[in-house]
Amino acid sequence: MNPTTINLPTPLELMIDLSDEQFFDLCQKNRDFKFERTASGVLVIMSPTGGNTGRRSIKIATQLEIWRSQTNLGEAFDSSTGFKLPNGADRSPDASWIESERWESLTSEQREKFIPLCPDFVVELRSASDRLKTLQDKMKEYRDNGAKLGWLIDPKNKQVEIYRPNQEVEIKENPQSLSGENVLPGFVLDLTVIW
Template identity: 75%
Template sequence: MDIRTINLPIPLELTLDLTEDQFYELCQKNQDLKFERNRSGVLKIMSPTGGETSHRNFNIAVELGIWNKQTKLGIAFDSSGGFKLPNGADRSPDVSWIRSDRWFSLTPQQREKFVPLCPDFVVELRPSSDSLKSLQDKMNEYRENGAKLGWLIDPKHKRVEIYRPQQEVEILENPTTLSGEDILPGFLLDLTLIW
């Protein structure tokens, strides 16, 4: 069979019965791939991003990193960081952050593997190939699992959805900046780096 004739679903999703350790080992042995699992254990294999999305993710991570280095209020993560959410899902936000007290309350073993909590702050950057609905579902999942602030950034449409606990999603059209509010005090993301 010619491999070019196989039509695989995009994104590729598989249902595998894996323990936490087996899932972690699968990820470690296949570091060229990015995996996530939903709370039902369905494994999603995600493709690498294109150049524009990767560049935008990097800019957001750098800006958050500079702010975090100055304030020393928490620990920041890039898109390769994995989190075991309270509902059992394994997720890797594009950019995320945890307050220092929450990070240092974890054991060294917990910090070594997928972090067993939901970040306080998450960013998902929508590539043009990703379904908006799937990203909105993921943002709602973060919020339901304890995220205090989340940004779903859609560069193509210059639109941002802001997720906060027990509030309606706020939608901003073509904003120039985003505030970290009281979760990331003093953090302001310049969206001209993203648009």
């Protein structure tokens, strides 16, 4: 029998009832895909990124990690890290950071699985196939679950949306850099290497 190829939409969204352990196991056994799960239990399956998105993403994560290693104020994470948000959603921002006190309060078992909290800082990088509304909803979800600062970076339009608790979203057109403000003191993201 010849195999049949099925072209599915990306991201693919399915309603599957999985326990936290089953979801973690699914992710571990299928590392070629990126999985997220909404608060209502919808499983979102995303394909790996293209070259430009991967290139941009590593530049963001590298800058964040260099700042983290210089300040030692917390821990930085890449796009493969899963977080179990307080609302029940499982998300993987493109880059994120947690302050030291919150990270140190986790058990070693909690650190090995999806981290059971919302990062203090998150970055989502829009790829060519991402719907802006979907990413905006994720950013609001991070903010509503405790993120103190979030950046939605849209390279195509050279635009950044900044999310802060209890504030309207701030939109910056073609900024050359972004400040970590009081959440990431002294951190400045150079966007000239992203655009």
